[in-house]
Amino acid sequence: MAFPHRPDAPELPDFSMLKRLARDQLIYLLEQLPGKKDLFIEADLMSPLDRIANVSILKQHEVDKLYKVEKKPAFSSSEQLCFLVRPRIKNMRYIASLVNADKVAGRTRKYKVIFSPQKFYACEMVLEEEGVYGDVSCDEWAFSLLPLDVDLLSMELPEFFRDYFLEGDQRWINTLAQALHLLSTLYGPFPNCYGIGRCAKMSYELWKRLEEEEDGETKGRRPEIGHIFLLDRDMDFVTALCSQVVYEGLVDDTFRIKCGSVDFGPEVTSSDKSLKVLLNAEDKVFNEIRNEHFSNVFGFLSQKARNLQAQYDRRRGMDIKQMKNFVSQELKGLKQEHRLLSLHIGACESIMKKKTKQDFQELIKTEHALLEGFNIRESTNYIEEHIDRQVSPIESLRLMCLLSITENGLIPKDYRSLKTQYLQSYGPEHLLTFSNLRRAGLLTEQAPGDTLTAVESKVSKLVTDKAAGKITDAFSSLAKRSNFRAISKKLNLIPRVDGEYDLKVPRDMAYVFSGAYVPLSCRIIEQVLERRGWQGLDEVVRLLNCSELAFTDMTKDDKASSESLRLILVVFLGGCTFSEISALRFLGREKGYRFIFLTTAVTNSARLMEAMSEVKA
């Protein structure tokens, strides 16, 4: 029942090259500091690093001890310290404090800072201000693309979302452009480019400029990937805010998949130990259920268990030779499958337990009501209750945002009362969170009547006016009216249901949300690919407030094979969810495409909300 790919589906390019490149570069950088050294690694970089170079490789290149970059001082006795960090100011202060402490103690050591994926001038400046710039040597580890799976590349930059969409900080755009440039040098030019969103446009332009400056290298190459689609996360917050019900998404929502692997706790492993499991296409059991609606998963797993049992059972009645064969050839595979199967069954049970406790059905019903736009009062009441019962601060916030976006902002009365209740229930510090959400356009107040539209049209004109360029964020939140309802109608996001939606045999991408809603982001991609551009989508583009920010760039390239033209790289700026990935994988199977995903980080509703939250210091 897992959908097989169509026989004519194109082969995916080999992305393991990216890993090798990153590894070689890291080794080179480590070798630049010959001799034994201690390596300080930023927590966020640990999992990605693990996917590139394990401890034994590090040891081979004379890394002695490994430390985590933390707030507290570290006591290393090595003569050489190497720091592997993201370019963040707090890291610089940490390093500076270490170096300065050594100075006070009259100790001289060698310090090397390796920035990943690149260094920023501001960081060097902080080092300078702290008076240690001359003591450390700086290097860059241009490791920006981690292949999490055969079709999923992640930049592992969750802060991209907050930095760009909340703070208006554009520094990661350069990193992204570099990453795209790397892809085009490795896998040939992209003959067809599409995109929507301000960040997408800027990244695209910067990327093209990079290609121009280094021209020649990619020109002669045969394109391996026929299309690239860049999409800003703020084009579609709705999809990201919905509860995920596809297995992989649900696992992410429940257990949090981190850098392609998940920690299954004792309740899943049914032992007293936690287990770290890599979730990707190599896990055969997982690969068959990852894109399935959760309601099918249990049935599938039990069927699988029965099959497995049957295979084990074949042992009976085997003669010695057959038995020998069985043990040497099949048993290992079966055991492996058995292990995985029991893990996923455990995970399913655990999910079920949690979801029933939280009245999952009721929650999903409310979400669907919000998406379809009926019984708003009832949904609002549900959210109020949710807040009062203190179910979860993040969940409550998510529902409020979902209500706001689908309704083009909350009506003033609700806006006040919901916020008041939220502050009373979860604590007053969330006042700052609300201010952030407003700025990002996630939780806003409906302005009364037509006055808004007048202002709005003026502002959006300003926003789209190239000369005005990057307008202040204060304005842009005003302009960011979501228009979800109108877009939904235009793009037919809510499928008309005649009878029951058969989740076993999905008809469309809506299956990832139990047949209630086609993810907006995926629908846009589908439409643009079908039309090979934005023609006929003018109204949608306008409703997305992106009149000047949707672009198509098609080069006539006869060298592109028909196979490559069915490979599509989708770039999500600000993160994508597993539901979106599943939906597009489904679309690919239907149309004979293969999608490849590049995201700044894999995200979900909780991560989005946390990114907007202000935590008490």
Place this chain on the structure above:
Amino acid sequence: MDCYTANWNPLGDSAFYRKYELYSMDWDLKEELRDCLVAAAPYGGPIALLRNPWRKEKPASARPVLEIYSASGVPLASLLWKSGPVVSLGWSAEEELLCVQEDGVVLVYGLHGDFRRHFSMGNEVLQNRVLDARIFHTEFGSGVAILTGAHRFTLSANVGDLKLRRMPEVPGLQSAPSCWTALCQDRVAHILLAVGPDLYLLDHAACSAVTPPGLAPGVSSFLQMAVSFTYRHLALFTDTGYIWMGTASLKEKLCEFNCNIRAPPKQMVWCSRPRSKEKAVVVAWERRLMVVGDAPESIQFVLDEDSYLVPELDGVRVFSRSTHEFLHEVPVASEEIFKIASMAPGALLLEAQKEYEKESQKADEYLREIQELGQLPQAVQQCIEAAGHEHWPDMQKSLLRAASFGKCFLDRFPPDSFVRMCQDLRVLNAVRDYHIGIPLTYSQYKQLTIQVLLDRLVLRRLYPLAIQICEYLRLPEVQGVSRILAHWACYKVQQKDVSDEDVARAINQKLGDTPGVSYSDIAARAYGCGRTELAIKLLEYEPRSGEQVPLLLKMKRSKLALSKAIESGDTDLVFTVLLHLKNELNRGDFFMTLRNQPMALSLYRQFCKHQELETLKDLYNQDDNHQELGSFHIRASYAAEERIEGRVAALQTAADAFYKAKNEFAAKATEDQMRLLRLQRRLEDELGGRFLDLSLHDTVTTLILSGQNKRAEQLARDFRIPDKSFPTGSGG
């Protein structure tokens, strides 16, 4: 061609010397050469003349004129000398004219008489004056050596990286040495000087007396000394008319000659070819030129006019008022071919080709003769080589034709030597042209390299020819055409009489998007000439914003730099400009600039959030952004203050800000928080336990759980918790 060897003069048994005319000069010399300071650069370089009025008994009142000519006598520059008396002139390796003044100041001029810079040879000279100076070439560049009035030497081995070295004193030196020269050995510059019958070698540590081995007795003074082009050989002319020739290390004698002329020669220079065994010097008197070497007889020429010798790598140039000649040892290949009755393969091949053109069967005979000996490849090679050493295109052609003819009878003769020679000769003939006036020989050209030759053409502003040569030789654009165009553009921006628009347009038209041309470099040059507006216009053509920004900053166009940096999308670049602006502008202006650049503002805010919180507050204040200011204070209330009063105070400031921002909701919420905090504090005091920083609901729940229902209800009333939200105590 019977008389082809008519100008060959044998010296001894094995070598011939020939002198041929390079140009007939029609420069309009106002002065006699003998009245002028003369400097001619090697490698067919320019000639500088400065009438020397200071050495005369009666100083002329009129200021002298410094004139610069090409080797063919085409005037390049002429300027009135307004500075002090000049002792010596000389050309640097970069073809810059160094004028050493009596006061030790060295003025540096370009080929076109443009003043470049000046430097001094030390303070000591100010009192003692410079008696004499030499400009010499080393592997580091060009050096200057001076002899002061106190009979001390000072030298700098590289004027590009000026380090003065005062040489040690020569003991007992009372008068100026009779002659001296700068020597360059083992990468160190020395001075060799003659005082009476003694020779001294000065290095930077000591002064040592030296004696040339095998020097004839009876010498009471040295009148002239000459070092060869490569500093390998030395020649000494004594008052007895005796010439000693040996190695510059003074360890070995090569030969000697007695010319019996006791009059001091005007000039003495070496005339030898690289890799030739023959060593000879050319000595010039007023009306006589003599080539002497290891032979009992010398070659003598009569000079009709005042002449000047210029030593070259492979010969000597001799110029006078009316002619410019080249004197050199006939190269081996030419000698083999043209020597009378030569039976060398090359000679036979040349003959064969001539007969062939005459349609005579003798052609076949000659050819057969070569082929029977199996020497045809050598013959072709000889003809090609000899062609390179011929000055006249007709002779080059006939030799190349012979080579090409011989090639027809060879199966496998690699064509590149022939092709390359044709190309090289074409380039050489082009630059030897009278209008260009660079009389390079083939050996000099190979030594100089095409890159340097192109540089010299660029220096002479012969851009079209340089480009033609690049295109003809198919040099890669970045080394060739683009480089020249960039030089042209840099010259163009110096034309002050042309308007900024025209210059910018002309440059863009020519350069377009030529790869390897950096508009920012050209703009930097324009800025260097004080044309800021032009520089800005040129920068517009620069496709890489990253390249525009540093120059704009340098030109103090920080605001323009900021918008360019923003355009580039490179946040690091933006940051660089921001820091620049921050130092340049006062705080208010800086903030105002930021206000108009949201992208830069966000970037700076992000930085301040982590590094300069106070600045962030000022930023919000400046913008009257009360909303953010409120948020700022709320954050501060969590971050800094432990004491409840401090927190409440911070919150009060925040609430005030929110009121100003007309955000009543936030203001009320903040006030509620203050009330709650105070209340929680009281509860903690009265009931014990932990209340601070609980949410309102949790506070109520805690109260209920601890049996304080009354207080809980009171709290709910005070804060107007809706009934339906009132916690039941079961924790929801």
